[in-house]
Amino acid sequence: MNNKDIIVRKSLGEIIAGYLKKDIYNKKIKFGERLIEADLAERFDVSRSTIREAFKILEQEELVFSKSRKGTFVSDFTEQDLNEMIELRLIIEPRAFVNAVSILNEENFRDLEQMIEKMKDTAEKSDWNALFDLDMQFHQYVVSMSDNSRMIKIYESINVQMRVYLAHLDQYYSSPKSFYQEHKELFDTLLKKDASLVEKKTIEHITNVGEKLLQNSSGD
Amino acid sequence: MNNKDIIVRKSLGEIIAGYLKKDIYNKKIKFGERLIEADLAERFDVSRSTIREAFKILEQEELVFSKSRKGTFVSDFTEQDLNEMIELRLIIEPRAFVNAVSILNEENFRDLEQMIEKMKDTAEKSDWNALFDLDMQFHQYVVSMSDNSRMIKIYESINVQMRVYLAHLDQYYSSPKSFYQEHKELFDTLLKKDASLVEKKTIEHITNVGEKLLQNSSGD
DNA sequence: TTTATGTCGATTGTCGACAAACAACTAATT
DNA sequence: AATTAGTTGTTTGTCGACAATCGACATAAA
The missing domain is CATH 1.20.120.530 (GntR ligand-binding domain-like)
Incomplete structure (x- = not known):
């Protein structure tokens, strides 16, 4: 079933995407909130590239969306x-x-x-x-x-x-x-x-x- | 209708995604072909980050898919x-x-x-x-x-x-x-x-x- | 008061570099 | 011959830095 989880060494981006996802589930991150790459990079002690990688994953699930040159935001569901x-x-x-x-x-x-x-x-x-x-x-x-x-x-x-x-x-x-x-x-x-x-x-x-x-x- | 195209300065990644898309349409890139970041970076004279950005867009349209640590490949449709x-x-x-x-x-x-x-x-x-x-x-x-x-x-x-x-x-x-x-x-x-x-x-x-x-x- | 322009800090876009993982090959062992 | 272990070149993962852009505020002009 979830062959995804068997011995798959996840990339940092995937791991962080998981953390962020939970934060959204648990309302630690609110609707519409802007996610700042540098801040998250510091929080998780990784580079901004990695945060971007995480964003990419969340974006595919439509949990966040990014506006060009404006940043990445948590989707808000109406x-x-x-x-x-x-x-x-x-x-x-x-x-x-x-x-x-x-x-x-x-x-x-x-x-x-x-x-x-x-x-x-x-x-x-x-x-x-x-x-x-x-x-x-x-x-x-x-x-x-x-x-x-x-x-x-x-x-x-x-x-x-x-x-x-x-x-x-x-x-x-x-x-x-x-x-x-x-x-x-x-x-x-x-x-x-x-x-x-x-x-x-x-x-x-x-x-x-x-x-x-x-x-x-x-x-x- | 296509308000997308009005004076929107596209990012390099978006532009390159467009080129790659056309290449796939026109069969210049074949099914299953592996896309190597460094090669494309050289071809378009941009950094690998930008190529990754382009991949991200194509991935969302499911024209390519990437396997962790294995690379990015053109989807093949059976x-x-x-x-x-x-x-x-x-x-x-x-x-x-x-x-x-x-x-x-x-x-x-x-x-x-x-x-x-x-x-x-x-x-x-x-x-x-x-x-x-x-x-x-x-x-x-x-x-x-x-x-x-x-x-x-x-x-x-x-x-x-x-x-x-x-x-x-x-x-x-x-x-x-x-x-x-x-x-x-x-x-x-x-x-x-x-x-x-x-x-x-x-x-x-x-x-x-x-x-x-x-x-x-x-x-x- | 309203509108336009300029400045400055914050943030994203893009870059090049190094480390880690992988794939293909060779050599050694059974 | 088949398997294992080592070697090397290629490619992706991750990093930190600089440049371009944005948003907010302040100042100047109407």
């Missing part, structure tokens, strides 16, 4: 962005899920079940941050089973952006328990391996998330 | 890639086209008609390279009218990759005339502004292209 992401998820994810249905094997289902279990525990602790990570992990796992590398990559990008969006909400749209419940249902549907049912349920799930989030953000 | 691209186009483009229908105004239609006209002329000259550029331009124009910046960006990437794929075929799947005809029909359908008709026709168009290309490449 309601409009949420709308765009939901629209995209609605056309990509059902297809990916349906594709995945015919590919998922028993081992995969065990992996997924484990995530769902962990989600249940985490929901009881009301640890939203961990819940969001599991949510992201679950969806990405299924999508990764579709055999379209481009689709997987695109979804990964949206997923990360959704993650950041969620992290920056100051109140959440539902209880941890119903958050878990939603995913449990989705998982159960997958188990049935019925393509049209999966499609329907996936659309329902995403629509649901979207509606609740939009409702939530309008009351900010 | 039949599998074509399949992936078609699958993606089939879910993105109909939606984008339908969205666009309600947004396109008279000026837009004039722009589009002009492209179609130019395509007709170009078809008579059997200038495939120019035809492909017009094809790309036409589709991108319509997709750009959908109000989802992410969708636009994703489509742009696929579009460029399709362009490279087409450029590297050594024989083309149909006559220039029928290539034009196809697009003329698509344009006429857009004119009718009937959402469900547009959706149907768009799917048909892409399916058609996909089938012909696959048929073609299997006989390579």
